[in-house]
Amino acid sequence: MNKKAFALAAASTLALTIQAAYAQDKPKPPPAWHQGKPPALAESKLAPVPGKMTETSAAEIPIDKMKLPKGFTAEIWATGLVGARAMTLNEDQSKMWVGTRGIGRIYEVSNEGGKRTVKVLAEKLTQPTSVYANGALYVFAIDKVLRYDNAAKGAAGQPVDMTQAFELPPEQHHNWKYVRVGPDKKLYVPFGAPCNICEPPTKEYAQIRRYNLDGTGKEVIATGVRNTQGFDWHPKSGELWFTDHGRDWLGDNGPEDELNRLSKPGQNFGYPYCHANKVVDPDVAKGKKDACKDVTLPVTTMGPHTAVMGIHFYTGSMFPKEYQGVAFIARKGSWNRTKKLGYDVVTVKAGPDGKGAKITPFATGFMDPKDDSFWGRPAYLAQLNDGSLLVSDEQLGAIYRISYQK
């Protein structure tokens, strides 16, 4: 057979195989990636809530709609931070850095003389976040790690590229990172499951890791974590508490989002087989006995699809005594649910061992249940040295300050 004829023959077999594949009527079972949209929801039109990628001025923010307990007031602290998420501050709080997702920016906010000015420190990054510690600013994008060594008075100079050291896996979905430096001076970095529900493609996902500050000493400290968006260390026990998003497409009422507590490194938090308070996954845990065996259950569930984000244990002196050591948690609000839920900041009061957790609404009024409309989506929290609490609003690209006066 000459070359041309061979190529022709090969091309026609290829065409035949393709046609055969198309002619096949019996649908193959969906790959694990697709599981999780049951036929009952085939016509569902639920879709993520669109973010806003343009600036919102203070005059356009209906801050007076925010409702707080008696004695608390809210003010607009900073604007112009499109897509604002996690906040990190230097020691004297003259500088703050704020990360984003789609717009790819890290903002540097100067907080001087009672005024805030905003500049873009880094841009064109894939969903970057940042954390300040001991004079350095660490920037984590999904596919890149940068360090500004000289940041105590504002990040200066060119960053050092530390990407290689961290062994970041390639999948991007659910891999925006909340990053902190722990009391042990290590970097804590989460790697979400790159799907709604699946057996992750490799062992690099659905976990929280910690590293030495230079990226050495990688250690997986929690597994079975679908998509944590925030953590903090308990002021008494020093243990890591973290939020985690429940899976989608199992209906309006579950499985609920979680607040978890890591009492020893290596604990398994259940994903993908066991969600919330022992909800066995109907897609991937089929026929699996003991799906919840050895799974560490949450301190409390946090409501279905509420999108629990940042957590902050209050340690300031401004708020009344009953708020000491209480966890403030931002719930950005649901999309995979026919009626909106969340869109608020709640407090969780619990023992240091996580027992007796009680959830109480704190900042509400971002969403109007009457018509399901909303104006803001609280995402992260930070405490100022005077004891007031900052809340970032990812939707309007703003930061609000909540203070208390007797």
Place this chain on the structure above:
Amino acid sequence: MLTALFVSCASAQSEERLKACAACHGADGNSTIAGTPSIAGQPRIFLENYLVMTREGIRGTDVMQGLLKGVPDRDIVALAVHFSKLKPGTPKEETDENLFRRGREVAAKNRCASCHEKNFQGREQMPRLAGQREEFLAEAMLQYRQNRRPGGDTLMAAALYGIPEADFKALAHYFSRLK
């Protein structure tokens, strides 16, 4: 007087900009150039997001980045409003029935319409796929697969997990033939 001058200057600039867009995307927003998408009738929020990402240097081609460099949000919004109001063109007639059927099946099985709307006309941040250029759609799906279409919600790339690349062709064919 000064403000009047400024306003007319700004609008002259946006006229120029619209002309530049038309050179590639068509005067009515419906492209006749391979690889260049039609943008008529896309949802306003989708357009806004795309144009902001392009201005930021995250998305789009060098030429578009050049055209949008330093353009303030309000002019981006005006561009988005303009193109969202234009009428999408009529899709190509000649259709490969097998490919079309396969595309319809894959789209149904994967619930693409839950986000992109029943007739794939798009809504809010989710683009219109109906009547879009076939080769552009196929290439966009490949880009999502290969992490080459940054900036958007990663849910879109996740929606394509497990779909073989051969089916991207079928999906693209199907969407491109819808009104």
